[in-house]
Amino acid sequence: MSYKNPETAAIRIQTERSHNQEHSAPVYLTSSFVFDDAEEMRATFAEEKQRNIYSRYTNPNCAELVEKVCVLEGAEAGTSFATGMSAIFSTFAALLDAGDHVLSARSIFGNTHTLFQKYFPKWDISHTYFDVHNLDSVASLIQPTTKIIYVESPTNPATDILDLEFLGTLSRKHNLIFIVDNCFATPYLQQPIKYGADLVIHSATKLLDGQGRTMGGITVGSENLIDTIYRFARITGPSLSPFNAWTISKSIETLAVRVDRHCDNALQLAKTLEAHPKVKKVRYPFLPSHPQYELAKKQMKAGGNIVTIQLDGDVTTGRNFLNAIQMCSLTANLGDSRTIVSHPASTTHAKLHPEERAQVGIADSLIRISVGLEHIEDIQQDIIQALDTLK
Numbered sequence: 341m342s343y344k345n346p347e348t349a350a351i352r353i354q355t356e357r358s359h360n361q362e363h364s365a366p367v368y369l370t371s372s373f374v375f376d377d378a379e380e381m382r383a384t385f386a387e388e389k390q391r392n393i394y395s396r397y398t399n400p401n402c403a404e405l406v407e408k409v410c411v412l413e414g415a416e417a418g419t420s421f422a423t424g425m426s427a428i429f430s431t432f433a434a435l436l437d438a439g440d441h442v443l444s445a446r447s448i449f450g451n452t453h454t455l456f457q458k459y460f461p462k463w464d465i466s467h468t469y470f471d472v473h474n475l476d477s478v479a480s481l482i483q484p485t486t487k488i489i490y491v492e493s494p495t496n497p498a499t500d501i502l503d504l505e506f507l508g509t510l511s512r513k514h515n516l517i518f519i520v521d522n523c524f525a526t527p528y529l530q531q532p533i534k535y536g537a538d539l540v541i542h543s544a545t546k547l548l549d550g551q552g553r554t555m556g557g558i559t560v561g562s563e564n565l566i567d568t569i570y571r572f573a574r575i576t577g578p579s580l581s582p583f584n585a586w587t588i589s590k591s592i593e594t595l596a597v598r599v600d601r602h603c604d605n606a607l608q609l610a611k612t613l614e615a616h617p618k619v620k621k622v623r624y625p626f627l628p629s630h631p632q633y634e635l636a637k638k639q640m641k642a643g644g645n646i647v648t649i650q651l652d653g654d655v656t657t658g659r660n661f662l663n664a665i666q667m668c669s670l671t672a673n674l675g676d677s678r679t680i681v682s683h684p685a686s687t688t689h690a691k692l693h694p695e696e697r698a699q700v701g702i703a704d705s706l707i708r709i710s711v712g713l714e715h716i717e718d719i720q721q722d723i724i725q726a727l728d729t730l731k
């Protein structure tokens with residue numbers, strides 16, 4: 341059955357009911373699936389028949405989750421993974437050969453950067469970074485061996501917006517695979533495939549689960565690319581647990597209402613903090629002061645849940661702010677129902693030199709706020725009381 345609105349599909353898509361006629365999908369905690377006879381088993385292994393064989397390959401809970409994300413992203417096919425990083429690694433590893441080159445935005449998730457920097461050279465896979473503020477330079481960086489263009493938008497934590505349509509057109513012109521990590525926006529706010537992305541990756545650990553419970557990853561996109569990725573993954577085994585797939589699939593039923601509330605809270609908080617004397621700068625894609633406000637409005641339905649503030653001070657000011665927080669959580673995750681504050685310069689990005697941090701928009705006093713679903717008054721009160729303690 342097809343649905344007019346993806347929000348309905350996110351609620352109504354469900355693995356086929358069993359003879360028990362359950363309303364909510366059961367969890368298929370099983371390693372393998374049985375066959376009626378030798379012929380059915382042979383035909384399934386020969387891929388003449390589509391059936392679940394073994395949960396490292398496919399599982400009904402994973403299939404349900406993937407179907408939902410495909411509908412939300414407008415993708416032909418997809419495959420699920422144990423974490424966002426296993427989705428990223430498997431996608432690259434399946435598509436790249438020794439000697440290939442990746443062209444990536446400089447502002448990407450730290451562990452993805454480590455993959456490019458430390459591990460891919462072992463397999464003779466090279467990369468070049470481009471500046472997210474200078475997309476005009478990207479064409480000149482394409483090499484004969486370039487196979488993939490890779491970006492995140494909005495970026496973490498600077499919330500820079502990359503022009504997906506521009507990069508989609510460029511990728512098509514040069515016959516490159518365009519991959520977008522869409523975990524900050526979610527498919528509810530942004531569908532990169534509409535702008536020419538061939539593949540979209542999610543850390544489902546973030547807003548898709550949205551409650552800080554489970555890890556998960558998903559890659560969706562064109563059928564032929566997904567087939568290559570799926571065949572690599574089913575051999576190498578970074579499979580998503582059926583229980584986690586069930587949890588994330590249930591969470592996706594409330595994705596639209598949760599993300600609406602995340603975005604309302606984030607916009608209100610950003611507006612309030614813009615007027616606060618202890619805050620030097622606020623970055624939020626849907627604030628008119630954001631340098632790419634028009635682009636953000638073109639490719640996103642709302643601004644997402646990440647607000648960054650630059651305090652008037654240095655690394656110590658950032659740490660003092662965190663120490664003054666009373667309600668919000670000091671933790672590594674984002675996209676949770678609970679508001680999370682973090683200080684990239686002393687944690688996730690501490691190993692970078694200050695100049696390298698500046699290149700990706702991370703000032704020493706920058707605070708990243710993953711705005712949650714609590715009442716906005718409580719979020720604002722906690723952040724403002726922490727700001728008010730600063731000298």
Ligand SMILES: Cc1ncc(COP(=O)(O)O)c(C=O)c1O
Pocket residue numbers: 423424425426449492496521523524542543544545546555556557
């Ligand atoms: C943009 C982005 N991509 C990928 C990942 C990796 O996801 P996971 O932690 O589920 O492996 C993260 C995690 O923080 C992220 O922020």
